[in-house]
Amino acid sequence: MLDVFRILARGAAARAGEDLFDRNALLILDQQIRETQAALERSRRALAAAIAGDRAEARRIDALEARAQDLAARAVAALRAGREDLAGEAAEAIAELEAERDAVRAARARFAAEVARIRSVVADATRRQAELERGRRIAAATEAARRLGARTAPCATASLREAEATLARLRALHAEAADTEAALDEATPGLDIAERLEREGFGPSTRPSGGAVLDRLRREAGLAQPHAA
Structure with a gap:
């Protein structure tokens, strides 16, 4: 024995x-x-x-x-x-x-x-x-x-599948965001050209400038506008 x-x-x-x-x-x-x-x-x-x-x-x-x-x-x-x-x-x-x-x-x-x-x-x-x-x-x-x-390591295989699912989800989200942005652009077709015209000095400004704000403050203070040299 x-x-x-x-x-x-x-x-x-x-x-x-x-x-x-x-x-x-x-x-x-x-x-x-x-x-x-x-x-x-x-x-x-x-x-x-x-x-x-x-x-x-x-x-x-x-x-x-x-x-x-x-x-x-x-x-x-x-x-x-x-x-x-x-x-x-x-x-x-x-x-x-x-x-x-x-x-x-x-x-x-x-x-x-x-x-x-x-x-x-x-x-x-x-x-x-x-x-x-x-x-x-x-x-x-x-x-x-x-x-x-390896079948003896299901965690590694599961992680790979999960990563693939996450990638697919990210791609879907990116595609959805791109579609939304494209739809917004289509809803306001004249926005880009209007901004370009404004930057070139054609038409009134749609955004306040520092000079305009200063003029308003002078008026509120009862001060006369400075004469141009």
């Missing part, structure tokens, strides 16, 4: 873990993508450093060969002048330079194969990372659509 309980406990824990993962799958995916992005960036930097080092080794080979050629030319000149001793020392130095050059070349050959392998790995990881990010965008859109239309 205890074994059965232990099995049930493990099964319940596994089910709970799966449910937790399912509920937070998009969040987990986001974190995993961030971690793979960081790892890919480190790989790219390491590859760039390796390539830079290889180019430095190539320049080192060129420098060794240039030194060897210079010593060879000088050694030939020493032989022609009968200085076997100096030519012998130059030959020893040339041999050391050539040995170092050959060692660097061999190391570069091995290194080139490793750089090619790393470059292939980084290229593959870059492609897979791009696919992950595209898949994440699709998954996010799918999850949003699923939550919007």
Whole structure:
């Protein structure tokens, strides 16, 4: 019986873990993508450093060969002048330079194969990372659509329907207001033209002006109207 309980406990824990993962799958995916992005960036930097080092080794080979050629030319000149001793020392130095050059070349050959392998790995990881990010965008859109239309979330669906009903009501109110305004315009067809004529100075003013009010106040005060200059 205890074994059965232990099995049930493990099964319940596994089910709970799966449910937790399912509920937070998009969040987990986001974190995993961030971690793979960081790892890919480190790989790219390491590859760039390796390539830079290889180019430095190539320049080192060129420098060794240039030194060897210079010593060879000088050694030939020493032989022609009968200085076997100096030519012998130059030959020893040339041999050391050539040995170092050959060692660097061999190391570069091995290194080139490793750089090619790393470059292939980084290229593959870059492609897979791009696919992950595209898949994440699709998954996010799918999850949003699923939550919007999920039967297990009636509140969200009801809110959407209510918003649509509110929009329809607003549109009806706007249409009614527009119809009312149009009807008023039709009921007073000469209003706009009358206002325009008044503004242009044709006909008596239908609105009191500051000057007219001042004249009325003077009359009430028993003051004479000022003479125009």
